[in-house]
Amino acid sequence: MSAADNKNSSYITDKEVSFKFDGKKYIGYKGDTIASALLRNNVRLVARSFKYHRPRGIYTCGIEEPNGIVQILNEHNEPNTRATVKQIYEGIRVSSQNRWPSLNLDIGSINNLLSPMFSAGFYYKTFMGPKGFWKRIYEPIIRRTAGLGKPPKEFRSKSIHQNHNVDIVIIGGGLSGLITARKLINTQYDVLLLEQDSFLGGILKNSKKIEKINNKEPNEWINETEKLIKDSKNIKILKNSLVTSYNFTNHLIALEDKSVGKKIDINKSELTLHKIRTTHTILANGHIERFISFRNNDLPGVMLAASFEKYIHRYGVVPETSPVIFTNNSTTASLLRSLIDLGHKPAAYVDSRNKDKIGRKLLNYLEKNNIPFYINAEVEGCDGNKKIKTISIKKSNKIIKVKSSMLCISGGINPDIHLFTQSKGLVKWDDKLVTFKPDVSFQNTITLGSVSGNYNYEKTVEEINNKLSFLKTKNIKLKIELNDISNFNIKELWETKHERKSNWSKSFIDLHNDVTTKDLKQAVREGFDRIEHLKRFTTNSMGTDQGKISSINSLGIVSKILKKKISEVGTTTYRPPYAPLSFSAIAGRNTYEFYDPQRKTPIHNWHIENKAVFEDVGQWKRPWYFKKFEMESMHLAVQRESEQTRKTAGILDGSTLGKIEIKGKDALEFMNLMYTNAFTKMKPMSSRYALMLGEDGMIKDDGIVCKFNDKHFIVTTTSGGAPKVLADMEEYLQTEWPHLQVYVNSITEQFSTFNISGPKSRDIVSKVFTDVDFSNENFPFMTFKVFDYMDTEVRVMRASFTGELGYEIYITPNKALELWKKIFHFGKAYDLVPYGTETMHLLRAEKGYVVIGQETDGTVTPLDLNFNWMIGKKKKDFIGKRSLTRSDTSRDDRKQLVGIVPIDKSEFIEEGQHVVECERLPKQIRTPVEYLGHVSSSYHSPNLNHCIAMAMIKGGNKLMGSKLFVSSTYGTKNIPVEVVSPVFIDPENKRLVS
Amino acid sequence: MILINCPYCGERDQSEFSNGGEAHVARPENSENLNDKDWGQYVFYRDNPKGIFYERWVHSHGCRKWFNAVRNTSTDEILAIYKLNENPPSKENFTNTLKTPSGEPKVGSGNFTVKK
Numbered sequence A: 001m002s003a004a005d006n007k008n009s010s011y012i013t014d015k016e017v018s019f020k021f022d023g024k025k026y027i028g029y030k031g032d033t034i035a036s037a038l039l040r041n042n043v044r045l046v047a048r049s050f051k052y053h054r055p056r057g058i059y060t061c062g063i064e065e066p067n068g069i070v071q072i073l074n075e076h077n078e079p080n081t082r083a084t085v086k087q088i089y090e091g092i093r094v095s096s097q098n099r100w101p102s103l104n105l106d107i108g109s110i111n112n113l114l115s116p117m118f119s120a121g122f123y124y125k126t127f128m129g130p131k132g133f134w135k136r137i138y139e140p141i142i143r144r145t146a147g148l149g150k151p152p153k154e155f156r157s158k159s160i161h162q163n164h165n166v167d168i169v170i171i172g173g174g175l176s177g178l179i180t181a182r183k184l185i186n187t188q189y190d191v192l193l194l195e196q197d198s199f200l201g202g203i204l205k206n207s208k209k210i211e212k213i214n215n216k217e218p219n220e221w222i223n224e225t226e227k228l229i230k231d232s233k234n235i236k237i238l239k240n241s242l243v244t245s246y247n248f249t250n251h252l253i254a255l256e257d258k259s260v261g262k263k264i265d266i267n268k269s270e271l272t273l274h275k276i277r278t279t280h281t282i283l284a285n286g287h288i289e290r291f292i293s294f295r296n297n298d299l300p301g302v303m304l305a306a307s308f309e310k311y312i313h314r315y316g317v318v319p320e321t322s323p324v325i326f327t328n329n330s331t332t333a334s335l336l337r338s339l340i341d342l343g344h345k346p347a348a349y350v351d352s353r354n355k356d357k358i359g360r361k362l363l364n365y366l367e368k369n370n371i372p373f374y375i376n377a378e379v380e381g382c383d384g385n386k387k388i389k390t391i392s393i394k395k396s397n398k399i400i401k402v403k404s405s406m407l408c409i410s411g412g413i414n415p416d417i418h419l420f421t422q423s424k425g426l427v428k429w430d431d432k433l434v435t436f437k438p439d440v441s442f443q444n445t446i447t448l449g450s451v452s453g454n455y456n457y458e459k460t461v462e463e464i465n466n467k468l469s470f471l472k473t474k475n476i477k478l479k480i481e482l483n484d485i486s487n488f489n490i491k492e493l494w495e496t497k498h499e500r501k502s503n504w505s506k507s508f509i510d511l512h513n514d515v516t517t518k519d520l521k522q523a524v525r526e527g528f529d530r531i532e533h534l535k536r537f538t539t540n541s542m543g544t545d546q547g548k549i550s551s552i553n554s555l556g557i558v559s560k561i562l563k564k565k566i567s568e569v570g571t572t573t574y575r576p577p578y579a580p581l582s583f584s585a586i587a588g589r590n591t592y593e594f595y596d597p598q599r600k601t602p603i604h605n606w607h608i609e610n611k612a613v614f615e616d617v618g619q620w621k622r623p624w625y626f627k628k629f630e631m632e633s634m635h636l637a638v639q640r641e642s643e644q645t646r647k648t649a650g651i652l653d654g655s656t657l658g659k660i661e662i663k664g665k666d667a668l669e670f671m672n673l674m675y676t677n678a679f680t681k682m683k684p685m686s687s688r689y690a691l692m693l694g695e696d697g698m699i700k701d702d703g704i705v706c707k708f709n710d711k712h713f714i715v716t717t718t719s720g721g722a723p724k725v726l727a728d729m730e731e732y733l734q735t736e737w738p739h740l741q742v743y744v745n746s747i748t749e750q751f752s753t754f755n756i757s758g759p760k761s762r763d764i765v766s767k768v769f770t771d772v773d774f775s776n777e778n779f780p781f782m783t784f785k786v787f788d789y790m791d792t793e794v795r796v797m798r799a800s801f802t803g804e805l806g807y808e809i810y811i812t813p814n815k816a817l818e819l820w821k822k823i824f825h826f827g828k829a830y831d832l833v834p835y836g837t838e839t840m841h842l843l844r845a846e847k848g849y850v851v852i853g854q855e856t857d858g859t860v861t862p863l864d865l866n867f868n869w870m871i872g873k874k875k876k877d878f879i880g881k882r883s884l885t886r887s888d889t890s891r892d893d894r895k896q897l898v899g900i901v902p903i904d905k906s907e908f909i910e911e912g913q914h915v916v917e918c919e920r921l922p923k924q925i926r927t928p929v930e931y932l933g934h935v936s937s938s939y940h941s942p943n944l945n946h947c948i949a950m951a952m953i954k955g956g957n958k959l960m961g962s963k964l965f966v967s968s969t970y971g972t973k974n975i976p977v978e979v980v981s982p983v984f985i986d987p988e989n990k991r992l993v994s
Numbered sequence B: 001m002i003l004i005n006c007p008y009c010g011e012r013d014q015s016e017f018s019n020g021g022e023a024h025v026a027r028p029e030n031s032e033n034l035n036d037k038d039w040g041q042y043v044f045y046r047d048n049p050k051g052i053f054y055e056r057w058v059h060s061h062g063c064r065k066w067f068n069a070v071r072n073t074s075t076d077e078i079l080a081i082y083k084l085n086e087n088p089p090s091k092e093n094f095t096n097t098l099k100t101p102s103g104e105p106k107v108g109s110g111n112f113t114v115k116k
């Protein structure tokens, strides 16, 4: 008793393929799946189960497989691959999952004997305590013993995305899909036919159920149809393409595997993710057989009957020449016939139905062929060590034992309603078919064939003509001859009664997640009687197979326990994806350097040459600091850059700064509304530090506003804030103030910006721009000039980010590098130093300048920062104005900005630490320690030679001069600090205006 | 991923648009005359119904124009699209068949959005 080839199958070729499973070499045929090749080699044990580590074998022949889930070692170590779908090729290396040290000897199988511990809700109940056990003990053990495969070792996406816009999508290239396609050939419709397999035909190739179509052999008819479709101008076929999601507005996602049965070519994309938008979706995706629960229904050797038949016809392998067949319906008749036609004889045929339901024809056939059959009988269970040895059949309370290594079961068939319910279609229970079938479509969805609940292939053509009569097509005529012995005639059966009780004996409802029927009963007993709760409590149908062969069965069992109708129990929600898809498919080309564009300033290469270390600011690459020599640490570099800038001069590449130009008749009024400041009295060609609030009064952004005249402004924004500020301006102009004639435009990339500051900066810019008068009288603080330079227009503004004398230079990016180099040419004499963002932060912190997003976090008003002077109180309105007088924003115990310094000047305050009143934190914290605020910025100031920090603390304004404490990561002792003004350098602003 | 019919560009994928929340919430003109509660109502409170909802959208990766839409929030069907300067269609044009929470079909919470 073992496997045999189906010699009638056209499938067997001389193309042998060698592959490795768990290190051992086997031979299969080209086109074999891992599963069919293993069955051909009589390998029955392929996996250990998820929780109990029980031996498992191949159960199905397709995407629904709950057991045969393997890891492909030579394809980025790809885990959780279905052995029943993945095709082999020369040299593929496959390993089983979830076993240690080996599949045959698995230590985790002790879980099976401890199984009373692992019942429903086990995770929720067991791992509650004691505290700390989860992290140190439970989690590591669970991760080793449970779990599915190992994550890929290295990952490099090789997938692309493709978009389609079509009139009709046909999902499934089986009998109904192909007839529909034939009907649509050379019509006005753009059609896409999606088939998950590498060939068309579906049921025609999977079984012997259909004898002839239009007097032709099914294979001949498939080939003829495929050729007609290919010759048509309007229908495209995508094979190896699995539809995983059916979204709103007829949006479908299909995953095409480009390397089926081939070794992956690392220079080509492995996967294509098709994003399809269609007017009509035709679901012709068929059905999935379901199993039956009985004692040890998970032993290697138990297989769905239709899958067994698929192996015979599709892969030319008879997994066992004399299996036992157990059924509650007539779909197994064609398996019976397939075996007998090949000269094999089933060991027994067990049918739970009575002779009326089975029908005279089938009974005659069994008698004629001398097959031992049992009607009104059930399989009670099966026994064996790592594979079936004996099968116990129960008839009229007697147990009959039959020897066979395989048991083919059919508990009925379910329309594959997954995609239909994803589309939000409504399903209903059919008492005759004992399953859910589509009822009302929500979108333009049509179901055809067995997915619609039509199991009678003779009626397929009629159904298609009827349901597609709204299309401009002709009716199709086809004669379909069946091979079936009798009608479907199912009798409800979810679980058989079993006799023997031992810890090892189990009746499973979910093979993938190791859920038993006993777990369902226990969950209901514990109050989880709603199907969605029960699913989560037991993890039933929550595996990567989503319970495709068993979820309806669990509804049947639960309905019996609750004594309700199945239609009252309802289904759980079907969610995308239909089957697992890898992250690399979703990522497409958006990986590594393509994930997010990098933005570089025109000076970028100069920065690299000058040993800049870069920091990511949004998408921008900004110099963080410059190394003077290779071994210079960040701390030393920043201290050097800061010191030099205050001593002579430093320059910052500020090209990343957002810039927005505002023009139009009503520009002044618009600016007065957008910003807190008053711009009416501001002189032309002057600039101002400005704040933008939300309607809630909280600071959103800051920047410098340059006023050319009442009709023309240019504003800067924070480097990351530009898109949002522009979008807000556009929103208000369109929605609130459409009467204002204003145009806003992003000019961030149109200008490069340099900040030069320090006492010598005037000397340097005077040497660069020799025609411009930089004297304090003619070029005062917060004014700007526009002039021609190097055949372009340059704008220079006197402003400061550091508290020193400073200039901001704007020039077209094409000439930016040339100017930058020129500045350094003249700056050399003054030891001009380039500095990065870290020094920028340090310098502004010394001066008490806040950074939006550092000191502020969306809960800070201008009043909290003592920015009262920036608020145009006389203005009638600006965004957020009214919120500044709300009872909450005008409280004087809000967190306010202060400076803090350590009382012991050798100590350092850490950013993000809490400001508290107590000298020491208690060793054991029982009640929360009262907290006053947090440290928002902290630096070691090279110019003051001690730590300076800014903090947001409750009622900070009133706490000037008081002694507080700051927590530290180095123990319970807090650092004593003094609350001071946040302006540490030049509080009189002498340097700015000199 | 729904399709949205931009009144300026035509049908485009949802990923090109950003949602702007409830429509027809005018910014108060004389906010200084409002008490905290009324101003707070404008700043912080928006409706979030299950069913028919008048809301704002912007074609942010397209023409960058704002417009209004009527959407059934439980089915994601866009029932009407109109420009900012156009009058909103009357609520009577749309039938909200959904009642929360008792009116849902018995079969499956995933099916409650079906038009009957």
Ligand SMILES: [Zn+2]
Pocket (backbone or CB within 6 Å): B006, B007, B008, B009, B010, B059, B062, B063, B064, B065
């Ligand atoms: Zn548009």
